[in-house]
Amino acid sequence: MIRFENVTVTYADAAAPTLDGVDLTVPEGELVLLVGPSGVGKSTLLGAVSGLVPHFTGGTLRGRVTVDGRDTRAHRPRELADVVGTVGQDPLAHFVTDTVEDELAYGMESLGLAPAVMRRRVEETLDLLGLAPLRDRPIATLSGGQRQRVAIGSVLTPHPKVLVLDEPTSALDPAAAEEVLAVLQRLVHDLGTTVLMAEHRLERVVQYADRVVLLPAPGAPVVAGPPAEVMAVSPVHPPVVALGRLAGWDPLPLTVRDARRRAGGLRDRLAGLSPAAASPGSGAAVAAGGGPAAAGRAPVAPSGVRAVLGRLVRGGTAPPAPEPPPAAGAGGAGRTVAGTRALSVRRGRVEALRDVGIGVRAGETVALMGRNGAGKSTLLGALVGLVEPASGSVLVGGRAPHRTAPRELVRHVGLVPQEPRDLLYADTVAAECAAADADAGVAPGACRALVSELLPGVAGDTHPRDLSEGQRLALALAVVLTGRPPLLLLDEPTRGLDYAAKARLARVLGRLAAEGHAIVMATHDVELAAELADRVVVLAEGEVVADGPTHEVVVSSPAFAPQVAKILAPQPWLTVAQVEAAL
Ligand SMILES: Nc1ncnc2c1ncn2[C@@H]1O[C@H](COP(=O)(O)OP(=O)(O)OP(=O)(O)O)[C@@H](O)[C@H]1O
Ligand SMILES: Nc1ncnc2c1ncn2[C@@H]1O[C@H](COP(=O)(O)OP(=O)(O)OP(=O)(O)O)[C@@H](O)[C@H]1O
Secondary structure (H helix, E strand, O other), X not given: OEEEEEEEEEOOOOOOOOEEEEEEEEOOOOEEEEEOOOOOOHHHHHHHHHOHHHHOOOOEEEEEEEEOOEEOOOOOHHHHOOOEEEEOOOHHHHOOOOEHHHHHHHHHHHOOOOHHHHHHHHHHHHHHOOOHHHOOOEHHHOOHHHHHHHHHHHHHOOOXXXXXXXXXXXXXXXXXXXXXXXXXHHHXXXXXXEEEEEOOOXXXXXXXXXXXXXXXXXXXXXXXXXXXXXXXXXXXXXXXXXXXXXXXXXXXXXXXXXXXXXXXXXXXXXOOOOOOOOOOOXXXXXXXXXXXXOOOOOOXXXXXXXXXXXXXOOOOOOOOOOOOOOOOOOOXXXXXXXXXXXXXXXXOOEEEEEEEOOEEEOOOEEEEEOXXXXXXXXXXXXXXXXXXXXXXXXXXXXXXXXXXXXXXXXXXXXXXXXXXXXXXXXXXXXXHHHHHHHHXXXXXXXXXXXXHHHOOOOOOOOOHHHOOHHHHHHHHHHHHHHOOOOEEEEEOOOXXXXXXXXXXXXXXXXXXXXXXXXXXXXXXXXXXHHHHOOEEEEEEOOEEEEEEEHHHHHHOOOOOOOHHHHHHOOOOOOOHHHHHHHO
C-alpha cells in the first residue's frame, strides 16, 4: 500500500541527506511501527507518505514514494486526502475549524460524503474517543490530550485507506492511549486499514505492531522485520525489552504478560535485595553540535506563555539573578518553596481545580499525573500566575504568582510549557541560547552545552521551527534550565525524546534536585515518573486523589505502574536501572 523506492530526502542547506536510499514496503492492512532515536528522520519519512515532504517543508526528494499507487511527489497533500489521513506532532497547527464536532466532520465534508453518513460517523467517533462531553467545546479551550484525541478522531471519520500518525499517544494518558491503539487495531483488522505510526513510548505500542521499521541513525539503512527481531537489535526499546536483554531471555518478550511468565528466575535472583536510591545527578557529557542547517525564517509565533514568563526580560539590562535554591537537607527535602491551599480555579465553565492543597519542597521532584483534562497544566499555570485562583491561594517563593511582576517571578519559577514552541522566538538555536544565557546572567555557552548534553547533534544555525520535535523540546528545556530557577515546572517534558535522551534529562534534573531545586512535572510517562520522581500527585477532575512516595502511588495503580513493577511484582522494583544495579 505504501512503497519507498530508493528515496533520499535532503533539506535545504543540509550537509547530508536526512533519509538516504530508503527502500520500504508497507503491505495493505498492516500496522507498522516506525522507531528510531530523536531527530533521526521519522517525521520526514512519514511526511514523504502524506506529501508534506517536500511540498510544505522544502528540500528535495529523490526516488519514488507511492501510496495506493499514487506518487506523492506528483500529488499535493490535498490530492492524497481521500487515501491518506495524517496526524502530525502538532495537532493545533492542523485544526481548520473551531469546535470539536466541526473538526470531526470537516474531513468528510471536503470529500463530499452524504450528511447522514457524516452524522453517524461523528457520533461514533465522539463515543469511541471519549469526546462526547466535549462536542460543543471550542478547540482552543481543550487540554493537550483532548486536542490530540480530536486530531485523531478527525482523521478517522473519513475512513481513509491509510493512516499516518506521528507520535499519536504523546499527550494521552495511559488509558486513553490504550483505547486509541485498540481502535486503530480494530480498523486494521476489520476494515483492512493500513497504519504507519511513529512512536517513542514503545512500552505503549510495540505489542500492537505487525511489523517494526527502525531508522537506526541519520542516513543509515532502515531495518524492517517482526517486532521481536527488530527490538533485539534496536537502540531504542521499551523497558520490557531492556529487562529481557539484561536477563538474557530468548525469545525476547514484548509484553508484560510474556515477561512475567519468564521472570521466575530473575525474581529468585533479586529476592532479599532492594532497590538502591537512584542517583542520576552525575557527570556532564557535552558533545559539540553539528549537522544540517536551515535558512532564516519568520519567527516562531509568540504566545501568552512567553509574554508572561521566562523570556520576558529581554534586551537592555540583565535581570537579577535567580535566587539560589534553598539547600536541601542531606538526602532529604528542604523547606517548602511553593504550595497551594484550598485552591480552586475556573476555566470558562469548567472547574479545572477544586480544593487543591499541595506543598513542594526544595530538592524534591514531584510527578503530577492523572487523566487528560484532570487539571495538571492548570495547576502548573497557577504556579506561574498564568491562571488566577477563583478561591484559595497559591504561593511561590512567598509570593502570589498572579500578582507578581514577571520580572520578579522568573527569579523563583520557570516553566517549560506543553508546547515548547511557545517559549522559542529567535531565528536560530544559537540565538535562542545566547538570549537564554543573557536572560539568566550566566556565561555564554551554558545553554548550548545543555542542549548538547540533552540531545547531541542539534545544529546551532537551525531555525527552531525546523527542529525535530525532540530537538525542539531539548532546546526549550535547556532555555529554562539555564535560568536555574528554584522551582522548575515541566509540562509533559518527554515528547519526541528517545530513551537515551530521557535518561540524560533525568540526569540533568537529578543534578538540579540534588542542588536543592524543586521540580514539578506533569506527565503521562509512567516510566519517567518511576525513574525520576520522589513523589507522585494524582489529580482527577481537578481534585487531588493520591499524594505519596512514587513507589507507593504507582505500584498500587495498574494505569501508572511502570513495566518493571508489573513484571517483578510483588517485589519493589520500578526501573531496569535499579535491577541492573542490584545484580
Ligand atoms: N523543514 C526542515 N528544514 C530543515 N531541516 C529539517 C526540517 N525538518 C526536519 N529537519 C531536520 O531533519 C532531521 C530529522 O527530523 P525529523 O523531524 O524527521 O526527525 P524525527 O525522527 O521525527 O525526530 P523526533 O523523534 O524528535 O520527532 C532533524 O535533524 C531536523 O532538524
Ligand atoms: N479556556 C478554557 N475554557 C474552558 N475550559 C478549559 C479552558 N482551558 C482548559 N479547560 C479545561 O480545564 C480542564 C483542565 O485542563 P488542563 O489543561 O489543566 O488538563 P491536563 O490535566 O493538563 O490535561 P492533559 O493531560 O490533556 O494535558 C480540561 O477539562 C480542559 O478542557
